[in-house]
Amino acid sequence: MNSAGYERLQSQVIPGYGSLARLAVALLAVSPAARAGGAEVLVAGCGTGAELVEAVAQRPDWRLTAIDPSEEMLGESRQRLGDQASIDWRQTTAEALVDQPGIAGRFAGALSVLVLQSLPDDGSKLAFLTALARSLQPGAQLVLVDLMQTSLPSLEGQLEAAWGGFQQASGLASQPAQPSQGLHPIGLARLTSLVNAAGFGDPARVFQALGFEGFLLQRRA
Incomplete structure (x- = not known):
């Protein structure tokens, strides 16, 4: 699937996807x-x-490092962005990147x-968040958007049904996906514990659409 097809499918599956980047x-x-001119910004995964397109449009002065462990995804991204001197492309993970010279x-x-x-919550989530924190300057921020578990279990069934209805109304022809199919969402309390352990302050919620939530995290000084 090319980038256009992937973006269209994501828009049909994820509420608010068109605005996330x-x-x-x-x-x-x-x-x-990052508001400073010429700031270096990491796009992890x-x-x-999508985020690179927006970054180039909104902040053409930024120097971007784009990473993804998938060669296919990285290739699609590079083809979509074309020849951008401001982007450093790397097929790697955040955990491997931060151990390279000059990254921390x-x-x-x-x-x-x-x-x-x-990522499963078996140490993988913490390792990823810790690597991101280590790669940031003290006081720098991470924008994190993720599928989350609801804090009100009594609403879980309603949210799942609403998500299925959203997908059908968006024109998804196949059977609607289940919210956590193949994914490992966590709740806000667990996220707070993980980001604190990784070196960030408490998460500040800045976005929510059904189960998808966005947070600002700031690396502690």
């Missing part, structure tokens, strides 16, 4: 460190490049959209 970049663009404490901001949800 734009919102994430807009939030980071006015953050304490760049996928097909390098970035003025980071974006992670729909990545953490794919």
Whole structure:
């Protein structure tokens, strides 16, 4: 599936998907460190490049490092963005990247959209968040968007039904996906515990559409 097809499918499955990249970049663009001209910004799990497209449009002065462990996704992203001298492309993970020379404490901001949800909570989520924190300058911010568990279990069935209805109304022809199918969502209390352990302050919620939530995290000084 090419990037256009992937983006269309995501828009049919994820409420608010069409605004996620734009919102994430807009939030980071006015953050304490990344608002400076020429700031270095990490896009972790760049996928097909939605956040990169917005970053180039909103902040053409940024110097971007785009990482993804998938060669296919990285290729789609590079094809979509074309020849951008401001983007450093790397097929790697955040955990491997931060151990490379000159990476720890390098970035003025980071974006992670729909990545953490794919990692099991067996130490993998903490390792990912810790790597992102280590890669950031003290006081720099991470915009994190993820599928979350509801804090009210009594609403879980209603939210699942609403998500199925959203997908059908969006024109998805196949059977609607279940919210956590193949994913590992966690609740806010668990997320707070993990980000604190990783080196961030408490998460500040800035977006919510059904089970999908966005947070601003700031690396502690």
